Amino acid sequence: MSHPAHIPVRVANVETVTPFVKTFTFEPRNGATLPRFSAGSHVVVTMPGDERPYRNPYSLMSSPFELDYYQVSVRREDEGRGGSLYMHERVSIGDELDISAPTNMFALHPLARRHLLIAGGIGITPFLAQLHELERMQADYQMHYAFRNQDNAAFHDYLQDHYSDHLHCYESDNGVTLNPARLLADQPLGTHLYVCGPKGLLEAVTDTARRLGWPESCIHYEEFAAPPVGKPFTVELAKSGRSLEVAGSATVLETLEQAGLEPNCLCRGGVCGECETVVLEGDIDHNDHFLSDEVKASNERMMICVSRARSERLVLDL
Amino acid sequence: MSAQLQINDPKIKPIETFRDDFTYSNSPEAIRRFPFPFHEDKYMYSVNIEPHNVGPAGSVFAPAFDIDEHYLSEIEERRRVLEEDPGRCAVLPHMMEAQWDTLELLMTSLARDYPQHFKLERNGDRWTWENRLLGIKDTFTFDDASTLPYEPFEYITRQVQGDFTLHGQRNNMLYMDGGMVTCQADWSLQFDLGMDFYEWHGPVPKAHEMGIFERALKYLLNLQVGQPVRRLNWTMTVHPRMDTSPENYHKWGIDRSQVTADNVGELAHLRVELQSLFRLPRSNAIIFSIRCYLISLNELVTVPKWARRFHRVHKSLPPELADYKGFSGYQPYVIDFLSQYDDGAPTSPGTQPD
Amino acid sequence: MIEGIKSRPVYSDLRPDLDGSHHLLVAEGAGAEALVRFCHAWDAAGDPDADYDILYHPDEDRRWIGTVNELAREAVAVFVNRVGLESVLARRLAAARMGLRLYVAGSEGFIWRVVAIAREAGLSEDAIQKERCGTQARPVSCVHCKTIADDVTTNVYQCPGCGLHVFVRDHFSRLLGAYQSVCVDAENPGELPEIEEVYA
Known part of the structure; x- marks a missing residue:
């Protein structure tokens, strides 16, 4: 379950909602219906970038009772790492993308009055x-x-x-x-x-x-943490002995995936806790909303989907 | 590549009993597909969670919800338990959405895996469900409970083997928000209803100290739609008695003192629970299926590998675990009985019969 | 018997939670002790802008009434029976706003009765403090017949519902507000352990 199932979709519509926001309608590519979902869910959209794929979480905004399509809206972030720009500039009707199964980190509370x-x-x-x-x-x-x-x-x-x-x-x-x-x-x-x-x-x-x-x-x-752009650093993987360079615009998770590894992950926004990783050496620059302040201060664990290094190198227990 | 080729096509037996005269028994085919839970010749505790709904063709792991030769017997036993104690099925009011999710998951899974027995036709919200094994054909409106003879959760779980519990997820916690529990191993749904994950596991010894529940909870909170997981659990039961509930403990507790060296092969049963967990899509709740399999020691020793291994597992079992599982009183008879079938020969890897 | 059952409730001394914007104290019998301590702590650390109200039912323990009345005259309502207290509590909660802190002191039976009323009114449990005062008697639910016995003080008792001799476990249901009891002689009928007053 650490590698969410991918749903192949086709872009059925792209609508400009405001000068900064576009709405994308996704239809299932295999002809079936899409899974039902609970209100507040998001999907991770995979975009085939030039150097590496972008994977961004977006909230589902369409009705949970609509199984023929999903809709997400994307705000263009010119200072971001490129995912939202890719959606705005490169994705058009008829394009094929992969999305993850819906996951809910922001559900309505069933006992609320x-x-x-x-x-x-x-x-x-x-x-x-x-x-x-x-x-x-x-x-x-x-x-x-x-x-x-x-x-x-x-x-x-x-x-x-x-x-x-x-x-x-x-x-x-x-x-x-x-x-x-x-x-x-x-x-x-x-x-x-x-x-x-x-x-x-x-x-x-x-x-x-x-x-x-x-x-x-x-x-x-x-609050999905958009992984910030930062300075490059090196990650060393203690178990396999590998050493990888994390570019300023890439995350640790993406760098590991580019190298053919499959670390556990789910939301890619520092919320779900799935990619929590033990850090053996180095100073962590935490950007997630999952770990407690106490754990963050211990400098022993990090969420590799959004957090980076303050030091020039990090050694992970992977 | 139709999925059903992977699935057991059970020859359903006429109704047998899990009480009074205890006519329940396993056919040779049922014995061979019994989910024997021990991978090694000694007892090892592990949470051993793995993906569900995948497994060797015909095995209990291949379908989402296993239907086997005991289908009619278990459905009848459930009916009798509910007749005596309707509280064995209870769902808190905020779980209606999860009730419909359960109905949809069970109906679509059974119709896909066992098309010879179950059929689901959907015309928008008008659904027709056909269960040929029970002679049921009902048309109802999805999301309108007044169109069914029971609430949706009770309606469908009265037609499926195994216990089910429903778990709402909120504030990073899972709750015991409902269930159909008629073949449980000594816990009470009515008492545990509404408890959080740590509370309902409260009575389990040791695991709290080991941090097992913290890790398991985090894992389950992130369980994905369409990616069910499973684990096996086991204990021993005297007689093929499904309803070993605390509610009826004063009726069955006496069984434990009736095991003797002469009758242990017939009376003592290995009880295995195939526990599987599914994320429900609309409610974001989790459904926990606890599918119970019973096999007498006499039946178990027809598989020489299992006889040897089960003997060695019992011999290495920590005494406090035998106490917690409630069979320490008659365990010496079990070990003596099994020792006749253990010649000391090595066993092959895996749990399958040789 | 298994030690350290996680469902067993933990009680602690009532303390003013100054994050709250309204404060309601509810006590019965010996729970007055907790009220006195709370009020002293409030005077020492309290926010002069904030205020609290007290609902008190003396039960059979009337020696605290004078003390309670002197705590904060205008804010105290004393009830002659629990039913009266419960209906006023329900009315207060129906009118209450988010930010309320509820403080409960008394026997376990009383505490969980109040929690049930608060839950019914939509108050979440993290806004409630609970202190057990006086008797250690337990409300217990018989797993066999579901009968709840209110003030059980012994390790084993005869269930008034089904007549079985049942053993009181530490397993506790917040929804029922009761511990669980299970037949003690199921495996050896008639063999009862020594009955002891363990929850006096």
Whole structure:
């Protein structure tokens, strides 16, 4: 299970949603239907890059009840490592790609009495699938959507059309901002909070919730760590004695895969914990959301999908 | 390359009993495909999780859910247990989605693996399920429980061998959120309902200290749709008794004192659980299938390799484990009995009969 | 008997959790001891802006009533029976907001009754502190007939539901709020171990 099954898909549609966001529709290539999934799931999309394949996790935004196609939306990151640019510039209708089976790290809590969803910008995508589910459950929910301006407000009109009774929008260029303290101070018992969006918003909301005494079990967020670009370094594999160079724009995981190895991995965003690896020597630059601060400080384990080295070399127990 | 060629085509026996007169027995074919769990001539604890739904043609590992010659007997036994104690099937209210997931997984798997016995027709939400072994043909609306005679989980698990438990996943934890448990090895669904992973494993000795549950939980939290896994577990049971529940312990506990040197071959059974785990796609829950196989020592020793190896496993078993598994009282008879069949010859690798 | 069963609840002294934005204390009988300690700790470290409420049922142990009444006059409600306390608790919880901390003190039977009411109201267990005070008596569920015996003080008791002699295990269900008991003489009918007061 450490090597997720791959589903061959064809790009059935590409739609420009905002100047920065495109939506991709994937159909199964083998003619069958796609697996059902739970709202909040993501898939890892494999793109055949020139030097190496890109593999990025994207939230499924289509309805979980739709088995004929999946949809994901991709925000173009010009400063990123190239995956989102590849999706924007190189992928077009008819192209064939592989995606992983859906995995959920951001599920709705089945015991919640109320669901309070807070999205910033492109962080709206996992909520699009969850809104289908919440409607079907006839749940008590609110969707709070913060964005800079209409150019950054993907799916704003769609949300307005379908969920206007539950939707609250905050356009900061118009001086309308989300005030987490006001929102979170007056919620009934049993409310669960879900946040997805830029780091600033995510931290402001979750910090406020904790300050107001929200129990940790009621606070949920999804923040895939995009592996940062960094300086190159060497990884040595203690068991096989191999030595590999990790380029500035590649991750340890990708470098190992390029060398023909198959390390355990799943989300590729520092969330699921599957690629946790023991480090024997070297200084780790942690970028994941999985390991506890204590473990990070011990400098003994790393998530090779997103974390890098501060030192010139790392020795892994592989 | 149709999958069903890999699958056993069981000749289903008429109903036999797992209580009172205990008419249950294994045919020679059933003995040969028994999931003998020991790879070595000594006892070794291991979690030994491996991919499920793959295995040698005809073996219990090849199908998603194994149907064998005891199908009718086990379905009847389940019906009798539920008649006496309906609480053996219980699902918490927030698990309705997982109930439908279970129904879909079981129906599609059985119809694929055993097309001669089961058939599923889907017209949008209108589904028709045919179970020829039980003479059932029902048309219902998927996602509408009022169109079935039972809730979906109970409806389908009344038609499949083995116990099932349903585990919701939230806050990085798995919970015992439901189950159909009529052939359990001494644990109570009704009592354990709602417990988290560590709580329901609470009574298992030693494994907590060894960190086994932490690793197993992390592994299961990342279990993928379409990539089921399995492991084997084992114990001993007196008589071919499926329902060794704590609920009825006051009725069957006495069995343990009735084993003698003369009757041990007939009374003592190796009980093997084929435990498999599947991620359910819509609910993100996990279904745990606990498929129980029973074989008497008399039947087991018809395979000389197993007789030798089982003797050696018993001799090397830590006493606290025999205590926990509840057979320390009659284990000396078991060892004496098996020793007649152990000439000291080496055994071949693997678990298959020679 | 197996030691260290993980399902056995762990209780600890009530302590003001200043991360909370509202605080509700619920106690019965000897649970008053915990209230007194809590209030002293609150005065020492408390946030002057925050406040707490107390619901108290003296049960048979009436010697604490005076002490409890003096703790914080306006904030204390004393009940003549548990039912009264439970219905007020349910009403308070229905009106409560996220950020509430619930503190419970008393016998195990009382604690888990309160937890059940709180769960029903949507409060998650990580917002609840529990302190066992006074009796060690256990609520126990007979695995054979499901009858719950409220205040079991012995290692073995005769189940009032089915009449079997059952042994009290450490295995505990939070949903039932009870320990499990299992027939003690199933393998040797009539052979009972010595019955001892172990949960007095």
